Amino acid sequence: MKILSHVTSVLALSACFLASTGAMAQDAKAHHTPVRNIVLVHGAWVDGSGWKPVYDILTKDGYHVSLVQEPLTSLEDDVAAAKRVLDLQNGPTILVGHSYGGSIITEAGVHPNVVGLVYVAAHAPNVGEDEAALGKGKPSYTSKQAGAIEKTSDGYTYLNPADFPKDFAADLPAKQATFEAHSQMLTAANVFGTPMTAAAWTTKPSWGIVAGNDKIINPDLERWYYARAHSHTTVIAGASHSVYESRPKEVAAVIEDAARHAMQ
Known part of the structure; x- marks a missing residue:
């Protein structure tokens, strides 16, 4: 009877151990599961269509990608547009912002679905x-x-079309850059001077891309932002402010790195 009792105890302990190990394995698997949802936010003077090269790569790699088309009428309106799309995500999400879109994701990134931020020349x-x-x-x-x-009489800004190709998109084909110069989304001047009321990068992991030949945002300012935020930083040498269009493979690689590691 003592031997039977001992065997029973050993079996019970083994079952508990295996159950515990199984639960730990499940937790570890869940902990290291890559994020599948990605939300892309454009910046000033452009719309979301510039993200298409990055979108194509990410969707081909199996990610669920959504784009925010913010109105560029105020920071509050633009953050609300981003949060509206974040509400539609079905789980953990990487939030990506280009240029002024970095300010948008800084505020909108406090959304509970967001687990990581990517700043692209932002x-x-x-x-x-x-x-x-x-x-x-x-x-x-x-x-x-x-x-x-330039600035309109009612307070909206745009880049002089003559300067847009060389300043915003120097490494894009001339025909494409010229089209973008003439299809700008005018942007309320007040968006650039509105103070942040939240800063998601202070509590969530972030990744940052420096466009080495950026003329719209000083590359040194981008480096400073990312160093302060302790972002995982990538410098893309020679890239213009349109780095997300001209160098989509490198940009998509950083976003996918964030998706793999944000929840680790």
Whole structure:
């Protein structure tokens, strides 16, 4: 009877151990499962169509990709547009922003579905900061050009079409850059000077891409943002501000790296 009792105890302990090990394996598997949802946010003066080369790569690799078409009427409106799309995601999500889109994801990234942020040649202000003021500390090439940034009588900005190709899209085909110069989304001037009320990068992991030949945002400002946020940083040498269009493979690789590691 003692032997039977001992065997029973050993079997019971083994069952508990195997159950515990199985649960740990399941937890580990869940913990290391790559994120499958990706939301892309465009910046000022453009719309979401510029993301198509990156979108094509990500969807081919099996990701569920959504794009935000923000109105560019105010930071509040643009953040609301991003959160609207985030509400539609069915689980953990990587939120990606280009240029002014970095300010949008900085605020919208506090959404509970967001587990990681990717800044693509983007601004990343902290709470109480705004990109216009930060840009004065490390001014861009474009900001120092008289007449490069134009403003309408009702307070909307755009890039002078003559300057757009060389400033915004120097490494895109000339025909494409010229088309984008004439299909700009005018952007409310106040979006650039609106202070942040949240900064998701202070609590969530982030990745940052520096466009080495960026004339719209000073590359040194991009480096500073990402160093402060402790972002995993990639420098794409020679890339213009349109890096997400001209170098989609490199940009998609960074986004996929974030998707694989954000929840580890």
